[in-house]
Amino acid sequence: MNQKHLLRFIKRAMKKYPEEIVHVDRGRGQTLKEVFESMNLTAFDLSVDTLDMHADRNTFHRFDKFNAKYNPIGESILREIFIKTDNHIEGKYFAHIVKEVMYDLEESKYQNSELRLSIYGRCRDEWDKLAQWALKHRVYSDNVRWLIQVPRLFDVYKTKKQLANFEEMLENIFMPLFEVSINPRSHPELHLFLEHVVGFDSVDDESKPEHHIFNLDSPLPADWTEEDNPPYSYYLYYTYANMTALNHLRRRRGFHTLVLRPHCGEAGPVHHLVSGFMLSENISHGLLLRKAPVLQYLYYLAQIGIAMSPLSNNSLFLSYHRNPLLEYLSRGLMISLSTDDPLQFHFTKEPLMEEYSIAAQVWKLSSCDMCELARNSVLMSGFSHKAKSYWLGPTYFDEGPVSNDIRRTNVPDIRVAYRSETLAEELQLITQAVHTEELDPISEEDALSMGPIPGDH
Template sequence: MNLTTYDLTVDMLDVHADRNTFHRFDKFNAKYNPIGESRLREVFLKTDNYCNGKYFANIIKEVASDLEESKYQNAELRLSIYGKSRDEWDKLAKWALQSNVYSDNVRWLVQIPRLFDIFKLNKVLDNFQEVIDNIFLPLFEVTAKPSTHPDLYKFLQYVIGFDSVDDESKPERNPLFDKDTPTPEQWNDTENPNYAYYQYYIYANLAVLNHFRNEKGLNPFVLRPHCGEAGPVQHLVCGYMLSENISHGLLLRKVPVLQYLYYLAQIGIAMSPLSNNSLFLNYHRNPLPEYLARGLVVSLSTDDPLQFHFTKEPLMEEYSIAAQVWKLSSCDMCELARNSVLMSGFPHKTKQYWLGPNYTKEGVAGNDIARTNVPDIRVAFRYETLIDELSNIFKNHSLMMQHNE
């Protein structure tokens, strides 16, 4: 690269998103390569490389160490499984255990990039069923018999769920998924399956896997995809039907009916206004304050902090900027933080420590103001309003049924 350490600067790394990445996901993806060199990305940000992911592990340990020192922050970090080979899980688990990236403050979400078209084009895979098999067969095997994948068995204790990621604004020939859609064995086209196709087959396999893991007394997994950041609104329909929580949900602002459904079902939405500001939606137009005011379960989250943040405290950046720009009250901020804990995949005991022993109860009974700092009157208002909305819907439904009879 013809560079010395003296020449190297933060600006030269060129990993920060700027005005040129707005609505240009291709330019944003290029920011993952320091100095425009994919080799550096391979060396520093991969778990499976010639140095066995040593540098990436050291970076994660630094982040975990900062979290442990702060005492008041936990993180759910993403690791990728692509579904292009059967041994991906074993390699990832081996890296995690050998590198000792364990921390009480960290849990893992496994993100599945939607890249079947690229693998098919490069003749890595023949059909979509191979992706499903490569992702889920090792998980069924280790659940049935832990000795088949001992490292993976240990690693999965700290995996809380699955995420599905890619550029949602990519055009889809047909965003719908119906009975005429080819099965995974039949999908051998170079065209990428649509968003709904990916979500359905991830969800269907997770549902069966979770039943199996519950029978074995093992931790289940949730589906928490990137959803509604861009693209057609059908993505949000999939999120509503299949997901535990979603990330982003920006397009709900354009579809009031779906927004209402998300409210009624209290589906969590982790929002990242600073990320959206550089990619899809200017900060002042972000719908987070409206969602919060209407009672949707929203929280603040970071997304790609390497690209969008400037300090060692990216989550504090999100909270402090949101508070300043939208003039959020301390009550609003505490409600966002409470929602964040409720939506997270940390163990029940950890949530009890943060929110109180009765946090699973609804309404004021589940609010420990000494821990959450959310006033009982705010929690009571949220609960009573939701119950009132649900009561009206069911009352109207029963009246319509009687009228039809």
Template sequence: MHILLNEMKELAAQKKVPHRDFYNIRKVDTHIHASSCMNQKHLLRFIKRAMKKYPKEIVHREKDKGQTLMEVFESMNLTAFDLSVDTLDMHADRNTFHRFDKFNAKYNPIGESILREIFIKTDNYVGGKYFGHIIKEVMADLEESKYQNVELRLSIYGRSRDEWDKLAQWAVKHRVYSDNVRWLVQVPRLFDVYHTKKQLCTFQEMLENVFCPLFEVTVDPWSHPELHLFLQHVVGFDSVDDESKPEQHIFNLDSPLPGNWTEEDNPPYSYYLYYMYANMSVLNHLRRQRGFHTFVLRPHCGEAGPIHHLVSGFMLSENISHGLLLRKAPVLQYLYYLAQIGIAMSPLSNNSLFLSYHRNPLPEYLSRGLMVSLSTDDPLQFHFTKEPLMEEYSIAAQVWKLSSCDMCELARNSVLMSGFSNKVKKYWLGPDCLKEGQEGNDIRRTNVPDIRVAYRYETMCEDKK
């Protein structure tokens, strides 16, 4: 009804705004993984360049013997000339649909885990040098485009105490800093794997490995100076893994405490989320007292698996990524709407893994007023162009016939949901952007007409009555 009555008025309001259009409003890619933030062509060019530039550099140790880059490629019977996007074989295809294991294997260039280790890991024999270079190139592209920003995910596994220091040393050494980039730290839900390998005895150990260094650096920044620097650009935590794995255990009052969790089975999703949230709450309280910025929890949630993951996400998180299963739970969907919990959606990624594009619920969520934004997830696997976020917007606009106003609203949502500071958001969206309703909108910055914002606010007020 709103569209029928006001679509032309919205368009007229947008046309009146000088200078601003969809291309020069700020957009944030709210869900993207650092290890696949470049596209295939970019990675391919980088590997070829590295082969020409550093052929004699020792990049890997095999049975106490160093291997140079050239030797690594010779062992695969390849030269720089032979490489193509097809031999790299990192694009998700129809074989990855509902096969998370096959999708994970796609992270290996040419199907070789050794190349993944050399080029897209932070802790390898060359100290993550190549990965640092690629990230810097991606950052340079973002700075050049000016209006696109990203929130990259890096992993902390919780296997040992020094993981944070190693990651921070890599970040500081390679100066992976940009005004267009903020970092999130993802903790993969892989306790059962580490437990089987005898790397961890109890779940408590994993939690301590993840959170103890953060408490130490908050109390005394000089105890981990590089980590203190790195954390200034970290905005939150993410929880990642295949949600469709069966869960043997239901989290309730009888569940063992982390110190007593020594079972072979992986703790359930809600157990991971609850203990991350509990530790983060205490950490944030301490950081606030010390005058530091705080972190938010923004897990992958509702991509697959049981619906109750979305209940955990609703109770514990600031935003979630995916949220596809909300389409099957109208009551939960309504709660997410009322609480305006951000949902970062990646239709192209889901199209390759879980749900075909035309069945994606994003247009329904948007028309109902949920806080949704578009994101890329893994450009390396799913996108073809140098600007994956624009590719995501362009396909969404074509398939779902989104208007210019819808696109600008998605972009505005992405900024509001993101972890960029309030000062930056005010600069991008206008000084009053954190106020509700029309007051909080400045069409000269956001290109979203006041009519649309007023409509959202009025319907929300009606619903809250």
């Protein structure tokens, strides 16, 4: 939701449920009215400005300040009451807001969303609590699918002695999923909830320094008992390894499989993108590809989807005019636009339209470019084959112009043909070069005897 939506909901809750006990402090229950009285606030004092949740210039390159913005009026207690699923009121308020967002999507007809919910890996019953929240409050819509984001916060939990080692965190995240895939009756609510979950996301500040390089000598998860956070590649590899085993099981049992779509290449070292390339279905952000042409070329050849959020990047890591989205699109990478976080970065009721309209104005995108971005977003999404066929046409998964139904996508066949032919030529060039080298390998002595190439320094 955006700020205005949250503000209106908070005001409504203060009028509607003033005497509802929403928080327990030192064994004593506090009503909503008492919580606001302890802050010297009334419904009339609340405004978008006092809520103070919009990312401003102070959040640029400051992920800690960005995280703090999630607290309405700077109070973590309000974050717990209004935007958490696991609290004293069992996530009732958060469910109400999410359902309002879903209703708006259903009203607009032409927008579907993939929203994020968090699983932290601190304890084994997190999945069951989340599934119970979703089912109890009927948080469901045909227009919405869920991605589960896992924050990379092992160091925090280890310091608080909530976890003994990294393996414990992995077991808390994946064991319930294996159990429910083997026997759906073991976690009936979770089985139903998973019908609407399409994959995993890995989130946190990528620019945090990494003290360890993931290699063959790295400790196994059971032996990772130090308080240092494992590196990005370690998290991604073990998430991928567990997901692969889980997907084999789910496929054999006739259930849908999950994909890995992490935040990757937003900041930090370039090698995060190498991990993303090897392990992910799609990634979010991918800004650092602008500094690594070889990796950019690999992402192009493999057509790995990149969901970009220029408005979010503009507030956190890279100003809008330096964003490489237009460059990526021109080169034929699989790019789409995403909102990242309407609560902090968007002002209107339709945050995705905000992304598209600003991108169109700043980069002077044609309607063909805009429709291609929209088509890519459907291809990259976790929605079902049936839903994609409805939006893009029954042959969307073929190659070349055959895959395009211009009546549905509004992308000209010539654009799709150009993308397809260029990619085919690039792949042919690569395979031909490899084949030629296999047939006629040039030895080092031959290369030296040829002498320097003219103009080569």
